[in-house]
Amino acid sequence: MNHFDVSPVNDLTADLLFNLPAVQYVEGLTQDFPRRPSKTYLLYFKHFPKFMVGDIQGMAHAADLLYLFDAGDLDVRKLVPFPIDPNNWGPEETALKYKYMHMISEFVKTGNPNKGVSGLSTCDWPPFDPQRRSYLQFAEYPEVKNDLKGDRVRLWRQQIPMWIKQYPIDEASPNM
Known part of the structure; x- marks a missing residue:
């Protein structure tokens, strides 16, 4: 498994949680667009930290705090309950x-993260709007993309509800 492979269980959990x-949430915040300009930015922290050891591959929940705060090794272990090697x-x-x-x-x-991004990279991160659905994929080389996990979001919001309607579970079935 290379560091870009993620387990299906991790994908399922990440999608649902x-x-x-x-x-x-960002769709709800921007529901008045274009009548009211968006001030909402969506960020996806896609980085595979070398200090994460063990089975965790990728950016684990709360691991971004290590990039936001100056935390020592003991503080890190309290904040991020995953095996890490600070070395x-x-x-x-x-x-x-x-x-x-x-x-x-x-x-x-300022309410606008672009001054922080543009001085350090070449991307121009637009606010999220329901048409373009722009977000910043934050990594060593940040990149603006559209439609975060679009296929998987559509699976959960459209395909699975359709399947549930098509194939209802018979509660009286002895196989359950």
């Missing part, structure tokens, strides 16, 4: 940390 709710934190991780900290602090100060 993070991806689908995040997309639904694997290298220059790439430090550079990414400063990009992330700068971008988030710029967003907090």
Whole structure:
């Protein structure tokens, strides 16, 4: 398994707990678009930290906090309950940390994260709107993309409900 492979169980969990709710949330915040311009930005932190060891492959929940705060090793272990090896934190991780900290602090100060991104990369991150559905895929080289996990979001929102209607579960069935 290379570091870009993620298990189907992790994908399922990420969809149900993070991806689908995040997309639904930003859609709700931008429902008045274009009448009211969007000030909502969607970010997908796609990075595979070298300090994560064991079975965790990819950006685990709350691991982005290591890029946002100056936390020591003991604090990190309290914040991120995953096996880590702080000795694997290298220059790439430090550079990414400063990009992330700068971008988030710029967003907090101004409401627009682009000053934090444009000075450190070549992307222009537009606010989310229901038509373009833009988001920032944040990694060593940030990239603006559209329709976060679109196929999987459509699976959960359209295909699975359709299947449930087509193939209802018979509660009286002895096979259950």
